[in-house]
Structures are given as structure tokens and as C-alpha cells.
Amino acid sequence: MFQDSELDLVASLLEQAQRILFITGAGISADSGLPTYRGIGGLYHDRLTAEGLTIEEALSGEMMALRPDISWKYIAEIEANCRGARPNAAHRLIAAFEQEKAMVCVLTQNVDGLHADAGSHNLIEMHGTVxxxxxxxxxxxxxxxxxxxxxxxxxxxxxxxxxxxxxVLFGEQLPVRAIERLEHMLQAGVDLVVSIGTTSVFPYIAGPVVWAARDGVPTVEINPGDTEVSRIVRHRLRMTASEAMHELWYRIHPHEPAED
Known part of the structure; x- marks a missing residue:
């Protein structure tokens, strides 16, 4: 019952907002079957590479400069495990909201390109794309x-x-242009910030949520688990990305089927 009431409140916010920032992480792509490279069940959970390196060392800017063959070996392994993945309902429904609103921006940590494949155009790929x-x-x-x-x-x-x-490999700087786009968008103002499927451990991912909460802008988190911003958001949906976006879309568009 509580989750239903939260869904109703968040749906109302989404319906009324005209300028929305979606912040997404690996959790949104998990519903497309993409594995993580770290964490429980990830490709490199609790093990070293064949060269005796941590995955952070293998996928660092320094390693790419000194031994690109090692970095490429594991980048290609990750890409092969993700190959063929398609955007899921959460990606597609975010893109659908972009068609209805004055401004929808997606700030993503993901490098899989699934937001672009789903049709999102106002996209800040903070970590680039494979x-x-x-x-x-x-x-x-x-x-x-x-x-x-x-x-x-x-x-x-x-x-x-x-x-x-x-x-962006480990130890490398974030792209200046992406940071500037995010800053300009926040300066222009948003009506709602929605964090989906990210632990928000990076300051530049948690920052917009903290800024919005401080300035009285409504904030929403969609994530089954606890994260760095869970205690400061106004609304929490302990759900997967696809499940939550389905429910929210249906509440706003009861006569239009959500993307499967």
C-alpha cells in the first residue's frame, strides 16, 4: 500500500514537471541483461585478471598508455558479454517522456549506448561510450x-x-564538455531530479540530487537497495528500473500501453 501511494506521488510529479533530469547507472541496464564488472555476480567479482591485476588497474588510463593490449583484452571481454543487449522499458519510457516535456536530460554513468539506442537525444554520457x-x-x-x-x-x-x-578509464579526468553541459542545465533550472539504478558514490552523480534537495526541487530515487542519496531524496521507490517506469507511465497514461 505504501509503495502504491509513493508511486502515485511520483507519477504526479512526473506529470506536472516540464524540466526533468534523469540520472542513471548500471541498475537501469541490468534489466537489459547486462552484467556488472564488479559486485556480486559481476565479471570480476573478488578475482584478479590473468596478469594478477585488479580490474581497476587493467582498465586504467595508465595501463592503456603503457600496455594497451592488456586494457583492450578486458574492455573487449566486457563488450562481448554485453553484445546484443537492447534498451529495456526504462530506457524507452525515459525517451518517451522527452517527447512530451519541454526538457528531459539524461545524465548517465553507463557506456553501453542504450539510452541513445532508445531514442534519448539530450544525453550526457559522463563516462563516454564503447x-x-x-x-x-x-x-x-x-x-x-x-x-x-x-x-x-x-x-x-x-x-x-x-x-x-x-x-573514461580509471585514473582519467571526466570530459570537460560533459561537465559544462551538466552545469549549464542545472543553472537553467529543473523541476524534478530522478536517480535510477545508481549507488551515487561519485560526487558528480550524487551532486545534482544534493543540490536539488537543498534548493527544494523534488527528488526521486528508483533503486531496490540503499545508496548514498537514499536518506536525502524526497521519494523512494524500492523497485527495479523497468518495473518502476512501467508503473509510473501507466498512472500518467492509463489508456496508452507502456513499452514492453
Missing amino acids: HRLRCNDCTHARQVADYAGLQLPPECPRCGGVMRPDI
Whole structure:
């Protein structure tokens, strides 16, 4: 009963809001069958790589510079485990809200590209995307659907340098342009902040929620477990991303079927 009343309240907020920031993490893509690389059941839970490294060491900017073959080995392994995943209802319904509202922005930690595949256009991919490669030595970049058939590490066709996924590796700085876009969007103002499927351990992910709560902007968290922002959000839905978005969409659009 309590969850139903919370769903009703959050649905009302979503219906009334015209400027919404969705913040998403690995939990939203878990409903598409994507594994995590850490955590219980993750690809690298409680084990070292074949080289005796932690996955953070293998996937660091330093390792990509010194031994790109090692970094690429595990990037490709993660990509292979995620290959073929499609956007789920949560991705698609967020994109659907973008068509109805004055402004919907998605700030995501995920590098899987599923928000873009679902049709979200106002997208801040803070950690980049595995579907774009860029050269370490020149400005050449290219889009790829997946890594099938790639020679690893890939060679830049323009200069012969090593190409890498356009993602933020451990120890690297966040992209300045992405940070500036987030800052400009928050300065313009939002009516609602919704955090979905992220533990919010990074300051730049928790920050917009903290800012909104401080300034009286309604905040919502969709996550089955407790996170760094659970104690400060106004509304909590202890549900998976797809389940919650289905329920919320139905309450706002009772005569329109939610995405399956």
C-alpha cells in the first residue's frame, strides 16, 4: 500500500514537471541483461585478471598508455558479454517522456549506448561510450556497432596509432564538455531530479540530487537497495528500473500501453 501511494506521488510529479533530469547507472541496464564488472555476480567479482591485476588497474588510463593490449583484452571481454543487449522499458519510457516535456536530460554513468539506442537525444554520457573509438595520437574517431572482427588493439587508419574506446578509464579526468553541459542545465533550472539504478558514490552523480534537495526541487530515487542519496531524496521507490517506469507511465497514461 505504501509503495502504491509513493508511486502515485511520483507519477504526479512526473506529470506536472516540464524540466526533468534523469540520472542513471548500471541498475537501469541490468534489466537489459547486462552484467556488472564488479559486485556480486559481476565479471570480476573478488578475482584478479590473468596478469594478477585488479580490474581497476587493467582498465586504467595508465595501463592503456603503457600496455594497451592488456586494457583492450578486458574492455573487449566486457563488450562481448554485453553484445546484443537492447534498451529495456526504462530506457524507452525515459525517451518517451522527452517527447512530451519541454526538457528531459539524461545524465548517465553507463557506456553501453542504450539510452541513445532508445531514442534519448539530450544525453550526457559522463563516462563516454564503447561504441565510439578515438585515436590516442590524432583526432580521428569512428563509430562501431560492436568489437566483433576488430584487431586488438585497433590501429588508427589515419596515423597508425592505437585507437581506444572513447570512455573514461580509471585514473582519467571526466570530459570537460560533459561537465559544462551538466552545469549549464542545472543553472537553467529543473523541476524534478530522478536517480535510477545508481549507488551515487561519485560526487558528480550524487551532486545534482544534493543540490536539488537543498534548493527544494523534488527528488526521486528508483533503486531496490540503499545508496548514498537514499536518506536525502524526497521519494523512494524500492523497485527495479523497468518495473518502476512501467508503473509510473501507466498512472500518467492509463489508456496508452507502456513499452514492453
